Structure formats: C-alpha cells, structure tokens
Amino acid sequence: MKKLLIPFLLFSTLSLFAQPEKYSVLVNLNDVQDDKIRVTITVPSVDQNEIEYHMPKVVPGTYSISDFGRFITEFEAKDAEGNNLEVEKLTTNRWKIKEATRLATITYLADDSFDKTEGYKSNYIFEPGGTNIEARRDVFVLNTFGIIGYLQGKIFHPFEVTISHPSHIYGATSLKRVSSTDESDTFTADNYNFLADAPIMYSVPDTVTKNIAGAEIIVSVFSPNGKLSAREVMDNIDDLMEAQSKYLGGKLPVDRYAYLIYLMDYNSLSGAMGALEHSYSSLYTLPEIDAKSISKSVRDVAAHEFLHIVTPLNIHSEEIHNFNYIEPEMSRHLWLYEGVTEYSAMHVQVRNSLYDVNTFLDEVRQKMQVADQFPEVSFTEMSEKILEPNFEPMFTNVYYKGALIGMCLDLHLIKYSNGDMDLRKLMSTLSEKYGPAKAFKDEELFDEITAITSPEVGNFFSEYVDGDKPLPLEKCLSWAGINYQAEEKVSVTTMGNIGLTLGEDQSIMVSGIQNMNEFGKEMGYQEGDIIQEINGVPVSLENFQVVFEDIKYNLQEGKKLKMTVLRDLDGEKKSVKLKAKAQKISSVDRHKLSIEENPTEDQLRIRELWLSDG
Secondary structure, three states: OOOOOOOOOOOOOOOOOOOOOOEEEEEEEEEEOOOEEEEEEEOOOOOOOEEEEEOOOOOOOOOOOOOHHHHEEEEEEEEOOOOEEOEEEEEOOEEEEEOHHHEEEEEEEEEOOOOOOOOOHHHOOOHHHOEEEEHHHOEEEEOHHHOOOEEOOOOOOOEEEEEEOOOOOEEEEOOEEEEEOOOEEEEEEOOHHHHHOOOEEEEOOOEEEEEEOOEEEEEEEEOOOOOOOHHHHHHHHHHHHHHHHHHOOOOOOOOEEEEEEEEEOOOOOOOOOEEEEOOOEEEEEEEOOOHHHHHHHHHHHHHHHHHHHOOOOOOOEHHHHOOOOOOOOOOOOHHHHHHHHHHHHHHHHHHOOOOOHHHHHHHHHHHHHHHOOOOOOOHHHHHHOOOOOOOHHHHHHHHOHHHHHHHHHHHHHHHHOOOOOOHHHHHHHHHHHOOOOOOEOHHHHHHHHHHHOOHHHHHHHHHHHOOOOOOOHHHHHHHOOEEEEEEEEEEEEOOOOOEEEEOHHHOEEEEEOOOOOHHHHHHOOOOOOEEEEEOOEEOOOOOHHHHHHHHHHHOOOOOEEEEEEEEEEOOEEEEEEEEEEOOEEEEEEEEEEEEOOOOOHHHHHHHHHHHOOO
C-alpha cells in the first residue's frame, strides 16, 4: 500500500498430476442489494463431518487486521438438492458447516467496504485493499479476497470465477480470462493465493494496452468526471516502465501487468490515498483532481508498486509463501519487501536520468525527516510484530527508514565489493536462487546475504536492522562524496503553527488551532477554514507544499501575508480575508545534503557506480 502500501502473495506450484477438484464461483453484478452482491460457490467434495469456511482476517501487503468476514451476511450452506445444512458462526471470519460430506454450495451477500457504514469507521479498510460496489455509477472494485473465501484445508484447490455483469461494462484484471461474452466473464486461478493476488475492476471501458520490454501492460481508469484517461496514464508512465525494465536487466520478469485506477470525487473513509500492489497488478484509489496532478500521483506511486514484481514475487519468506489468512505469522523482513522497493523506485529514476541527483537527494532528505518521527527500534522485531498494537503505528516507517536501509545497504555493497556488487545485483542473485515457487527461511536471510557479500554487510544487518542503532547516514553518504549535516539553525516565516488536513474535494483545511502561536492568532484562523488563496496564489492539494515552503523561506519579516479562506458562517460557506505581518521564528533544518564539489577519486568512483547508469 503505498500509503501508502504493500507486498503481496506468492505461491506453491501445483502438481502436474491428479489436479484437485476446483471451486466454481458465481458473482452476480446485475443483482445489487444495498451495495451488496450475491456470491455462490460450488465447493470441492468434503470427506469429514464438519468443516470451516474462512474469510481473511489479514491479507498480505496491508499489515493490518481487516476482518473481511464482517462484510458477509445471509450465509447459507446447501447440499446438492438445495437443502440447507446447519451452520454455526464461530468468529467474525469463520463459519462451521455441519454434515459437511453433503456440502455442495455456499452462498452469501458480500458488502461494500468503501461505504461510510456505521460500525466500520473504527476499523476501516484502506480503499485499495477493499471492495466498492457502485451499481448506480457502473463501477465495481473487487479485491477478490474481500468477496471470496475458502474451505479450511482446501486453499490450494483451483478456482474458476464467473462474473455476470451489465453488458456495457468491462472487467480489467491480471487474472487469466478463459471465456467472455457481453454479459459474463470466466477467470481461473491455480489456487486461493493466486486468486487473492488479483483484483478486478469493472467499469465503462477506458482501457489501454501496450507491450513494454516483452510484457503486456494494461491500464484501466475509472474517472467519474472524465478528468483522466487511460491513454494519459500510459503516456505518463511508459518511460518509467522502460527505465524499470532496464534497471531489472532489460526484460520485465512478468508477461503481463495491470494498473487499475479508481479516482474518487468524494472523501475516502480512510482519509488516505495510495495503492495496494500485487504480483501482476496494482490497484490505486486517488482523488480526482486535475489531470496533471493525478498523473503525477499515479507515476509517483507506480514507481514503487510495479517493482514489487521483484520482491516479494521472486524473493519472499515462508511466512508469505504459506500465508495464514486467519492467524498469520509475519515476516521479519519488511525492510526488504517495502523498504528496498521504495528505495529502488527512487534509485531507478536517478540512474536513468528521469530526474537529477539533487532531486534524488531531496527525496532522501525527506525520508530522513519523516523517519525522525518514529522511535529507533529493531526493524526485524517491528516487522515480525507489526500486527501488535505497539508496533502497528510504525508500519508507515517502512517507506522512510526502510528506504534508507536500502540506500545504506546499497552503498555498503558497492564499497566493500570494490564495485563488483550492488543492491540490484544482490536482488538478481536472490531472485535466481528463489523465484515465485521457492521461499527463504526468515531467520537465515541475513546469514545468506552475508555469505554472498561480505562480513561488513553482515555487521550492518546486525547493528542497524536486527539491532536498533540509528543508521550511519553520514558515514555511508560520505563514501559517495555526499555532504551530510545533521541539523542547522535557521530563521523562517511562521504559518501560525496550525494543523492541516484534507477537507471536502481534497481541499486544504485548518484542523487544529490549539497550539497556534501569536502570528496564528493575529491571522485569526478558525478550525474548519478551507484555505483557498495565499498572497494571490490559489492553493490546492497538488501545490500547497510548494506555496508553504516558499512563504517559509522567502517571505520577508514585516511583509503582509494575505490569505482567503472559505468559512462556515451561519450555515453558509463564505470567503473570508485574513492578513497579518509576517513573523520570523527560529527553527532547525535537519538532514541537509549536498554534493561534494571536490570529491576524492574513490568518492567519485563510488558515486558514479551508485548513481550513474554509464
């Protein structure tokens, strides 16, 4: 989730002989009842008196408890003659079916998780990991794990899923489509892991396909007000995908990949935007703002999500390979699944000149600044215990400190191999050894990488990943001739020390004034104010950070700061003018990075090996 989100599952190879009986699933998108769809499953034969049907409690990539069973109602189990069998609901996600040797079909209604339904707010589903049923707008976002479960002990049986739908909509997915008519599609998956790894989005068709580096790339977009097209997305990411293919050795390690993009013209229940990655696809939920800003958001997130075709698709632990959807054991290696992926998403762009070194260093600096907000803990311990209350809030740090771990590891590999090894080569080596069908042992990975590389790399893992020491940022960057300054006192213009959040239509809203300073009081901010304009510049989601930074560093003390806000007055939204003379406050700039103008020969060599693609 690049929330921001997330690795997904992988997979056992079925025997070529004695294929087990399949699940046959029928999903009816024509019969929607209060945003619920009917799911009917013909199950494999059962040779025991009782058996459980499970919906996932946790799915890989989200690293949180979802409890998809709470969205299931009217659950019934029937024999071949249509007679009801006795069912006992054991927990939120488990149903016990009695006289199970007679079991033929299971049927139920699956609800929409995007809705602001009472009772869901305390444990919402981050939208890219949920389901959305909007029959009135002809759009259905279906994460298969949110609507389809499995019989306990029968997770590796094949699935055949037939979806009936209105004739004017199309289902985009990475699943294999074995048959299709105007009103139905049939997809197959080798087992539940493959099925759960492949979302489907049905909408009025806006889909573009292109062959890039030997892979079929599909882009499908739902934009309710027509602000973005699939063609615009494809045109915006094709150079990125070409760069990623070059970064991965010249050919993509998948034969197909689908970008499913759902744009929201309303505030999401989670209050977040981002994506959930899968092995052969990624699903995005983003605000429907102007096309340029949406395209940038898609590109930024896609840079990360697509690279999950390396890990965990080709490099993953037994905990992911044999994932337990009800009582999962979490892997120790989020630094690898998310951190290395996030770092590589930045690294691929600087190495292929999609942006310059200073832009890359700005991104590195931002990672450092956000990582400061989290406590220093063992990253492996945090990963292993990520579902526990004390550790779950730390998950976001995988995109910050996790990426910095990837950077420091890359520099260690280059330095201590004298340029013969780097992070890309290490990932390639591990991918060749493992791949989709073979998992590594969680507790053995560090020793294995150390054997491939050097003792210094093993010490890095021991002290900074398994251990809780702060990363040696200054030392690592100095090897490449990058100057690092931990902090510098500066004088900046204050905005008033107010809290900000997203308001309606993704506007910038004042959310907290309890810590407002004297300047904020002079401005007269009120909670709920929607910031429309600052010193003549319209403010929006896509530019507010740039506008605020310009004021912070460039507006002179004593000059007027003028702001227009939209305020609720007597039940009506009215524009209100705010103004005050700019005031400077003392602040600290942290983690300043700059390129050494006179590097040593060794520094220049490491920098070129690290950041150049020559």
